[in-house]
Amino acid sequence: xxxxxxxxxxxxxxxxxxxxxxxxxxxxxxxxxxxxxxxxxxxxxxxxxxxxxxxxxxxxxxxxxxxxxxxxxxxxxxxxxxxxxxxxxxxxxxxxxxxxxxxxxxxxxxxxxxxxxxxxxxxxxxxxxxxxxxxxxxxxxxxxxxxxxxxxxxxxxxxxxxxxxxxxxxxxxxxxxxxxxxxxxxxxxxxxxxxxxxxxxxxxxxxxxxxxxxxxxxxxxxxxxxxxxxxxxxxxxxxxxxxxxxxxxxxxxxxxxxxxxxxxxxxxxxxxxxxxxxxxxxxxxxxxxxxxxxxxxxxxxxxxxxxxxxxxxxxxxxxxxxxxxxxxxxxxxxxxxxxxxxxxxxxxxxxxxxxxxxxxxxxxxxxxxxxxxxxxxxxxxxxxxxxxxxxxxxxxxxxxxxxxxxxxxxxxxxxxxxxxxxxxxxxxxxxxxxxxxxxxxxxxxxxxxxxxxxxxxxxxxxxxxxxxxxxxxxxxxxxxxxxxxxxxx
Amino acid sequence: xxxxxxxxxxxxxxxxxxxxxxxxxxxxxxxxxxxxxxxxxxxxxxxxxxxxxxxx
Numbered sequence: 001x002x003x004x005x006x007x008x009x010x011x012x013x014x015x016x017x018x019x020x021x022x023x024x025x026x027x028x029x030x031x032x033x034x035x036x037x038x039x040x041x042x043x044x045x046x047x048x049x050x051x052x053x054x055x056x057x058x059x060x061x062x063x064x065x066x067x068x069x070x071x072x073x074x075x076x077x078x079x080x081x082x083x084x085x086x087x088x089x090x091x092x093x094x095x096x097x098x099x100x101x102x103x104x105x106x107x108x109x110x111x112x113x114x115x116x117x118x119x120x121x122x123x124x125x126x127x128x129x130x131x132x133x134x135x136x137x138x139x140x141x142x143x144x145x146x147x148x149x150x151x152x153x154x155x156x157x158x159x160x161x162x163x164x165x166x167x168x169x170x171x172x173x174x175x176x177x178x179x180x181x182x183x184x185x186x187x188x189x190x191x192x193x194x195x196x197x198x199x200x201x202x203x204x205x206x207x208x209x210x211x212x213x214x215x216x217x218x219x220x221x222x223x224x225x226x227x228x229x230x231x232x233x234x235x236x237x238x239x240x241x242x243x244x245x246x247x248x249x250x251x252x253x254x255x256x257x258x259x260x261x262x263x264x265x266x267x268x269x270x271x272x273x274x275x276x277x278x279x280x281x282x283x284x285x286x287x288x289x290x291x292x293x294x295x296x297x298x299x300x301x302x303x304x305x306x307x308x309x310x311x312x313x314x315x316x317x318x319x320x321x322x323x324x325x326x327x328x329x330x331x332x333x334x335x336x337x338x339x340x341x342x343x344x345x346x347x348x349x350x351x352x353x354x355x356x357x358x359x360x361x362x363x364x365x366x367x368x369x370x371x372x373x374x375x376x377x378x379x380x381x382x383x384x385x386x387x388x389x390x391x392x393x394x395x396x397x398x399x400x401x402x403x404x405x406x407x408x409x410x411x412x413x414x415x416x417x418x419x420x421x422x423x424x425x426x427x428x429x430x431x432x433x434x435x436x437x438x439x440x441x442x443x444x445x446x447x448x449x450x451x452x453x454x455x456x457x458x459x460x461x462x463x464x465x466x467x468x469x470x471x472x473x474x475x476x477x478x479x480x481x482x483x484x485x486x487x488x489x
Numbered sequence: 490x491x492x493x494x495x496x497x498x499x500x501x502x503x504x505x506x507x508x509x510x511x512x513x514x515x516x517x518x519x520x521x522x523x524x525x526x527x528x529x530x531x532x533x534x535x536x537x538x539x540x541x542x543x544x545x
Contacts, residue, residue: 080507
């Protein structure tokens with residue numbers, strides 16, 4: 001197994017590196033080239049980089065395990081995300097795509113700072129990305145280390161491989177190498193999930209659908225299990241419903257398609273990819289549960305071990321391909337986040353403040369990419385409990401950005417008047433999330449309710465209310481002025 | 490009313506259906522009922538979106 005895995009891992013790394021080297025022909029002359037491919041991505045690359053960035057190792061490890069342990073509610077949670085993402089992209093992406101070109105946006109924090117005319121907001125948003133997403137990226141690296149560890153290899157070797165891939169595939173050609181390796185990895189991810197499903201099916205002692213459904217019914221995983229109380233469903237879905245507007249790595253991908261047709265195709269192909277991938281992964285989780293009931297595999301109480309346990313019962317070649325696809329999902333998410341957070345730091349804190357040449361900015365960009373990747377690797381190596389657990393809360397910490405971003409995209413006039421509301425909403429929202437993480441611990445805070453309401457809903461409600469209050473105050477102030485002006489005539 | 494507004498309203502209805510039906514009518518669903526409900530609702534939404542963006 002170890003030999004086959006090493007050969008397939010080496011092939012995966014080599015093919016990816018060749019693709020990244022080839023992507024250098026697009027040329028990198030400015031930060032616009034480096035971070036967003038100068039708005040020149042075609043349909044296929046746009047859709048695949050969106051899909052591979054969105055779907056992390058959580059799908060093949062976390063979602064399979066979640067379905068195995070808690071049933072079909074996991075499908076509802078993941079599909080709620082997809083429905084909302086497709087809708088948010090359809091409603092807002094065309095105008096955001098147009099504005100990004102017109103105003104030359106590169107980073108999402110720069111977009112908010114430009115729309116609200118507040119540099120302070122841009123800085124705070126960039127800091128929020130750093131706090132929320134570095135632990136999340138470390139979790140991806142830890143995942144790769146754990147996969148290698150489960151095969152009897154060294155955990156540190158996993159960190160070294162993950163860090164090297166993130167760095168090389170980012171620095172070689174910036175967004176071009178990230179997007180082209182994302183496309184390669186996205187194909188690998190969906191192919192591996194089909195292979196995994198097929199091989200899991202062949203393990204069933206009975207392929208009679210009625211028998212399989214009866215088994216699942218008897219375990220009680222076909223309906224809403226006690227785990228999926230309404231509050232838990234809310235706690236899981238709310239941060240994910242707004243993922244498309246809160247996470248910089250996906251917001252930035254709206255800027256990238258070369259034409260409106262490419263943008264349309266990005267939404268089209270992503271929605272098909274997302275639906276197929278989600279359903280395949282959930283069915284694998286359900287079938288794994290059936291295999292446990294048929295005593296083909298033992299009962300697995302720690303749900304993140306469901307996929308590794310199932311994979312290790314397969315032949316070495318498909319097992320290795322599936323494990324590599326999980327590594328691919330982790331790398332494609334991690335390097336996109338690193339590049340996106342770097343773009344916020346470089347554009348908001350450096351390029352906008354100093355008059356520097358493109359070459360200097362690119363050098364600084366590479367230094368920031370290296371620094372962030374090293375920080376990520378260090379966290380993965382040391383595995384400090386609190387920071388690693390914070391990865392669970394990343395989407396909740398970013399949640400205050402949902403109302404701030406949506407209001408800015410709605411085309412509200414004189415957005416500048418709402419800048420203090422936006423800054424306050426962000427500070428309050430992030431503080432509530434971090435405060436609860438400190439009080440309860442990040443994992444518990446995710447599911448804890450205050451007055452029967454999940455923390456994520458509190459974060460969203462409070463940050464939205466602050467923006468609304470600001471809007472009402474501004475409108476009320478403006479009304480007498482309009483009336484006074486009107487009386488002159 | 491613009492097409493985008495109608496699309497946004499339909500989206501809100503779909504999201505409400507996503508939450509309410511499983512926790513009311515399908516609370517004690519067995520077999521493939523719930524998995525089919527969520528999958529079909531998503532599929533219908535994706536098809537609606539694809540038809541909508543064709544007319545952008």
